[in-house]
Amino acid sequence: MLHPLQHRQQKNGLTNGLTNGNGKSINGNGNGAGSESAPVMEAQTNGASTSPSNRTSGASTPSKRGTKSPFTHEDPIEALLTRNEHWSSHISQKYPELFPSLASTQKPQILWFGCSDSRVPETTILNLLPGEVFVHRNIANCLPPNDLSSLSVLQYAVEVLQVKHIIVCGHYGCGGVAAACSQKKLGLIDVWLKNIRDVRSRHLKELEAIEDPEQRIRRLVELNTKAQVHSVLHNSNVIDAIRERGLKVHGFVYDVANGKIRRLEVPDDHAMGVFDLK
Template identity: 50%
Template sequence: MPDKYKNLLDGNIKWSADTAKSNPDLFKQLAKAQHPEFLWIGCSDSRVPATQVTNALPGSIFVQRNIANMVVHTDTNLLSVVYYAVKVLKVKHIIVCGHYGCGGVLAAMSNKNFGFLDNWLLHIKDVYRLHSKELDAIEDEHKRGERFVELNVQEQVNNLSKISFIQEEWNKGEFPYIHGWVYHLGEGRIHNLDVAVNSAKTLSGVYQYEPNS
């Protein structure tokens, strides 16, 4: 058991060899620079790896992950990733991808105490408060949890739209588009929530920044 981590190293050897056979130039191209068109903001859950579930090659998706795919405006790590993605890498699409059965969302829906984690879960609980009327009306706890996952993704899309430097990019053109998706663990399929935005016009006026002169 202590040496089990070595399976990852052995797996890397096999993966790199197999990849070099199927795509001989890939590693040479990746070594030069990255040019991803997508930023993926997902959950830290080990069952939802961005490139695998989208059948994408390494180098195609810039990734930021945390518990329950949250966009918290005081999270300097996330903001730095988003800034680099839109200002330097010039990604065309930002995807917020949650997943049904998310432990963070279900924990926030409960009244249990999770110690230090409760500080992070408060941000998710705030989403529940915003949509409590709809969620409280869903008697089936499983269905309520699934709807909570969807609403949480929608709110994180809104939170991205409120970021000033994203609005700066929108004032220059149509990109980036921000999309809200949910991954179904039991199906292995992504559900598009059809909440794509590329403008601050859908936000309340107080969140809209004036263009720089």
């Protein structure tokens, strides 16, 4: 059995690169076909043998889930374990070779940097299966250049797993970004929020011109995501992989209010050359 993502890729390709404002690829071999409103992985909506509806029922097994939250159960942990039993049985029946193949290795083609927010579970919102996406999540999807955790994930994904796409995904309704917009002292987390406050300070004029506080936070979500895309693009391992094998980096924003992802246009970073270490 082909891995579902491989199957879809063979048929449709996952070839869109990061684009600049003119729709031109800015990172190597991308075809520049990106669109500001294009949904993630058009291949999923185009079919192949694993249809979106099949994937949805396979991933979440709604018939087994019912409508009752496990957290209304007398023993919620037991209820979660029961759900897992149902899910693993269902996936094993639907994709009999999946778990045996995952037991020996993983070959994800995507590295996902996202927010820890419970409403943005990447495997669910991308309609993927175990083994298809390598993940790092933290508050407000920040990738500071001195964060050993995210840097280790990035190096492993790029050098060892040889992922083909890196996605940085911010989301509207992000509590971390909202907190960075406030003037309140919040304790330890202020150290982390400095990453977003730095982005805010760089775009203060634009942000303060937005009167609606909610719209201002939404704009900062987008600006923060673009800043983190640039942070990825400044990584020397990433620069090598873009040049040598056409790695692509994408900026996405997810709307928790409707479940939809859209691609962000990330302007070319003309200072990028100084990070290109020989």
